[in-house]
Amino acid sequence: MPTEPRPASSQSHPWMALSAPGAIDDMLEYIGAPSVEALFEQIPADHFRKTPLDLPPALTSEVELKRDLVTRLKKNENCEDNLSFLGAGVWQHHVPAIVDEIVGRTEFATNVWGSYQSDHGRNQTWFEFSSQLGALLNLDVVQLPVYSWGCASGHAIRMAAKITGRKKVLIPQLSDPERMSVIRTYCQPQEMESAIEVVLVAADPTSGRLDLNDLKSKLGSDVAAVYFENPAYLGTIETGAAEIAKLARAVGAETIVGVDPISLGVMTAPGDYGADIVTGPVQPLGVHMHCGGGAGGYIASRDEEAYVRSYNGFLVSIAQTLEPGQHAFGLACPHQNSYGMREDGNDWTGNSTYLWAIAGAVYMSLLGPEGFAEVGRLIVSRARYAAKLLDAIPGVRVVWPDTQFKEFVVNFDDTGKSVAAINDSLREKGIFGGKDISGEGLGVGQSALYCVTEVHTAADIQRLSASMKEVLS
């Protein structure tokens, strides 16, 4: 015979020890308060809410809660069951299983701020993130990541404005509208007294690279920084990077480069071509796409005091302890951020994406120098192969072939079909086509930005090509 379930008041909620029977009463007795309500005496009666809470029914049982979550999430389609060529800010890269294990460790998932000693393992991991990324960038200072690449670039531009005392930044016209929207927020509406003016620099139409003549015409002693990305938003490799940095330096402007770190096994370290401040995404370093929640952005520079003193967030330095010969870790320049100086600190900081620094540390240690070289070669080969197969389809044209890293622009103007229609058809075949960039004001007609990485096999690419032919026929 089934037993009656115990009434809710006779057992605790699984997440609240003090909801066990009698626990509150014991405490009230010790406090000497007549009731729970009495403890809220500071709140005037007319402040209490009048409308009752109207939440969906509780799912206190994990059985029910899991069922609800999974049932809902299964209404998504995902990039494991489908073949996806979406990139543009988050990309489908392989996440080693060990990375998931380490970032899932409860100590790493739940910690907050202890002492330098009780946080030692985490702080060392953070230092190892910066150290390994610094080795890829050939730069000595790497800050813990901020919210995203766009946010990192926004902060970097503000750093440059602070360092130079100037209020204008030059940015390629062919930039990601998503990142640009964030950067413009950081640079402020022009009506604000402290606004940083954003001036766009044209692209060379034959290569997609920055038009150096247009750059020269816009560079002057009022420019705080030139910002460009390498590889750029549309996938192109900026071969003129050193020249751009030289031109910027000649007018006293900072060179800020956005760099996807997964390219750095095969591409020149930005520290070697004159970048002053480098930003980029951390998601390629072992973080799932998480529907965009994998975003995070690093900021790095040379180890010069003017730069170090202008960072907004957390810089982890190696240090000594009271025990001779022992090293540990702590925060350098802890008072220059908003925690230390409120409105007088550098920009602001707070909770960020520091778990992804841990993911990145594990990821980079697993790859090592050869892994980065290998994955870089694999990505660029397969991306070029995909571009070649697509370009061979009648009506389909790869804009700027043979210049890209992992992303490239595919133009469909001559097919008579819109990217939206093509992607709808591809989706029916289990393929997520590239991001539709037709409406982004980049002057590329009906085009999509395709992304190919180490997870795409030659067979996947052939499947894309065959499906594309069917869709366009």
Add this chain to the structure above:
Amino acid sequence: MSRLPDFQAAKWDEPVVMEMGRPGGRGQIFPTPEDEVLASVGDDLIPDAMARKDRSILPEITEFEAQRHYLHLSQMTLGMMGVSLFGTCTMKYNSKTSEYATLRPELADVHPYQHEDTLQGVLSIMHEFDGILRSLSGMDQFIFQAGGGADAAYTMVALARAYWKDRGMLGQRTEMVTSAQSHPCNPATAAAAGFKVVNLPLEENGYPSLDALKAAVSDKTALIMLNNPDDMGIYNPEIKEWVRVAKEAGALCFYDHANFNGVMSKLSARELGFDACMFMLHKTFGAPKAGGGPAVGAFGCSDDLAPYLPTPVVVKEGERYRLDDNRPKSAGKVREFWGNVPQVVKAYAWARGMGSEGIKLASDISVVANNYMDKRLSEISGIAISNPDVKSYRMEMTRWSLGPLAEETGIGTVDFANRMADYGIDPWWMSHEPWIVAEPFTPEAGELWSKEDIDLWIDVVAKIVEEARTNPEMVKTAPHNQPVAQVKGDVFEDPTQWAMTWRAYQRKVMGDEKAERGAA
């Protein structure tokens, strides 16, 4: 008094990963490009001007070496494996069910630019959770783009700019008014957004006076940003009048709900008159903190402000969910994409796991537990409550001072925090800057911990107070059984010694000039 644990932290003496491995060690191997790929394009494809010539100086270790190294480092992180009553952060249980659910490919391997038809599951959760937050706050629309509480404050100031720009008054509405004790993110984001910050000083009763507010607000005020209760555990009973005064001057009113735990289910930001508010999903709503994110500052506002929200906004049309990007007056994005979606799912899971009754109970417990702590802490000599003239019960946390003990023994709050970990107790939160009370500490019990946990925490405090009197040198040199000894802070402000990467350390401290360049 509880029996204090004979605790010893893991101490692996783990090398920095840069020192590990040997040439040829590999933790991940990637396939070589297929023959048809090589035949078609080859694999030497980076233009010479941009082809990397040096070999990056990364460690070369095998998979197990990496796993073991980072497991050792995780074990040398106390996390909340002790008892963490970390004030202002609202330590909660972070449900593993939601961790596992969000790691499934149905979310982890989902791209934000997928077609809406393929995102209906996650959009339904975001919409449902939007509804939950609307009910808790009375606001009309929430978004989750902000990557933390500070970013939600930034969302507010960006939105205020768009609001005043739309009215042609951006040049006039140039000031943000807040309390000197508000979270630093409020003045800092306002300043970064170009506003002049007006900080109101605290009075005896723990909050700024209404008169000070009246003197500060004017037709220059763009917005006010407030926490309530504050970190002292004091609730400003004049808050409705504050909002009325500010609105009379035309200012927008933002409620920073960082300290929501004690008042959730009790207050509605909208009923109090606020135009917008913010919740931290990694605090109040049970998503993990992860040492500082990924986090979410859920930002909600009234219909009047909704046109200025960053896009996209999740909306429901019939039975279908959609991402609304069409907001011509939008303040612009504060971060790419639509937020730390897994954390939103975890917060949704927390709210569903709790329900209305559970949330009300959690709020009750957090205030009961804090007042229990206040009573017990008040019985320890050498520590003093902040704002002693405030005789009422405090809310869900209380600011305390170790000032008397420090004067008596020289042992301050930093020494204390270092020593606490020796008992397996997570070091306490002291205070945001500026420190208004001497040698501050700020416990917050929340609803997670048991009475035994809380008693242990207080017993450890009492024990260290005793140690401060009997053996101050031992406390001063603490910790003594942690992974490392007390860290010396002398390098942190010294440009010749700070080293944020191993290569900088080699160059500066080990005198290795090669570290500046690749091994080639």
